[in-house]
Amino acid sequence: xxxxxxxxxxxxxxxxxxxxxxxxxxxxxxxxxxxxxxxxxxxxxxxxxxxxxxxxxxxxxxxxxxxxxxxxxxxxxxxxxxxxxxxxxxxxxxxxxxxxxxxxxxxxxxxxxxxxxxxxxxxxxxxxxxxxxxxxxxxxxxxxxxxxxxxxxxxxxxxxxxxxxxxxxxxxxxxxxxxxxxxxxxxxxxxxxxxxxxxxxxxxxxxxxxxxxxxxxxxxxxxxxxxxxxxxxxxxxxxxxxxxxxxxxxxxxxxxxxxxxx
Numbered sequence: 001x002x003x004x005x006x007x008x009x010x011x012x013x014x015x016x017x018x019x020x021x022x023x024x025x026x027x028x029x030x031x032x033x034x035x036x037x038x039x040x041x042x043x044x045x046x047x048x049x050x051x052x053x054x055x056x057x058x059x060x061x062x063x064x065x066x067x068x069x070x071x072x073x074x075x076x077x078x079x080x081x082x083x084x085x086x087x088x089x090x091x092x093x094x095x096x097x098x099x100x101x102x103x104x105x106x107x108x109x110x111x112x113x114x115x116x117x118x119x120x121x122x123x124x125x126x127x128x129x130x131x132x133x134x135x136x137x138x139x140x141x142x143x144x145x146x147x148x149x150x151x152x153x154x155x156x157x158x159x160x161x162x163x164x165x166x167x168x169x170x171x172x173x174x175x176x177x178x179x180x181x182x183x184x185x186x187x188x189x190x191x192x193x194x195x196x197x198x199x200x201x202x203x204x205x206x207x208x209x210x211x212x213x214x215x216x217x218x219x220x221x222x223x224x225x226x227x228x229x230x231x232x233x234x235x236x237x238x239x240x241x242x243x244x245x246x247x248x249x250x251x252x253x254x255x256x257x258x259x260x261x262x
Contacts, residue, residue: 019084020053021229023221024236025183025190025252029110029139030054031240032182032254036137037062042105045129047095048112050218052077059088062106067091067098070215095125104129108137114156115214123172133261136174140165142181142253146191149198155214165255174257181250186239191251194221 022030034057037044042062049055049066051073058064059081066088068074074092081088091097107126116122127136141151141159151159160168162179169177183190198204208216223229243250 019226020051020056020080021223021226022053022232023223024232025187025221026053027232027236028183028187028240028243029252029254030057031243032180033108033110033137033139036135036254036256037106038135043103043131044106044108045095045098045104045126047107047109047126048115048218049074049077049090051222052080052090053222054108054110055088055090056080056084056086058108059086060084064088065091065098065102065104067093067095068218069094070218073215073218095129098129102129103131104134105131106135106137110139111141111217113138114140114151114158114160115154115210115217117157117210119157120168120171123168127172127174127259130259132259134259136169136255136257138165138169138255140253140255142183142251146251148191148195149204150191150194153198153201153204153213154217154220155210155212157210160253162253162255165253169255169257172257174259177255177257179253179255181246181248181253182243183250183252184243184246186236186243187251 037058044058044062044064046055046058046064046066049068052066055064055066055077066077068077068090071092074090078090081090107129109126113119113122130136141156143161144159147159162181166177166179223232
């Protein structure tokens with residue numbers, strides 16, 4: 001298991017901002033998530049790959065498959081892989097749409113578990129796709145006490161405390177479970193702005209079903225140009241480094257665990 005506070009990213013040569021720019025929050029997340037991936041080429045399944053911003057980064061170093069329920073987001077993800085010249089498989093559908101025999105070294109899901117009513121069953125399904133010794137990497141919003149208007153607007157059922165998420169992973173049979181809070185201090189500002197926006201626009205919280213709002217969530221706040229992506233990358237750089245000084249504080253949570261190698 002790599003240290004999420006390691007100084008060297010797994011993909012130091014990847015220049016993704018022109019192809020798949022990240023939101024400020026995603027910039028903070030990637031800084032913590034990237035070192036968790038092994039440096040050896042692995043088969044990776046990303047559940048809920050959205051528009052492929054993380055996918056093209058992962059796919060530049062690994063054998064990548066992404067599944068996404070939202071057709072519009074899956075289409076954007078495929079276009080980004082094509083533009084980057086990266087081989088990868090994007091499937092518009094649930095995990096169950098993959099061949100039953102298909103297994104992976106790593107299953108990852110970023111900002112997905114909180115959208116699923118039966119999170120334990122979903123996690124069990126993901127773990128069932130892992131080979132012996134396989135790795136799960138997740139990110140979720142942290143602290144149920146911080147559940148707010150934007151959580152409603154994007155179709156969240158809950159947020160997670162570190163102990164509760166650790167217990168969920170252990171209950172799915174994972175070992176070597178770890179968690180890491182991230183986002184302090186910038187995440188508090190970003191979350192506050194989003195909650196203000198959702199609080200003032202009732203339509204964001206009320207339009208459509210939970211599934212509709214979940215599908216929309218992957219399209220909200222996405223940078224629309226390479227310039228925006230570059231500016232976001234540069235502007236968040238000091239905060240991406242600063243958050244490492246606060247491993248026990250933040251508005252969001254990364255967790256990981258492995259299956260038995262037997």
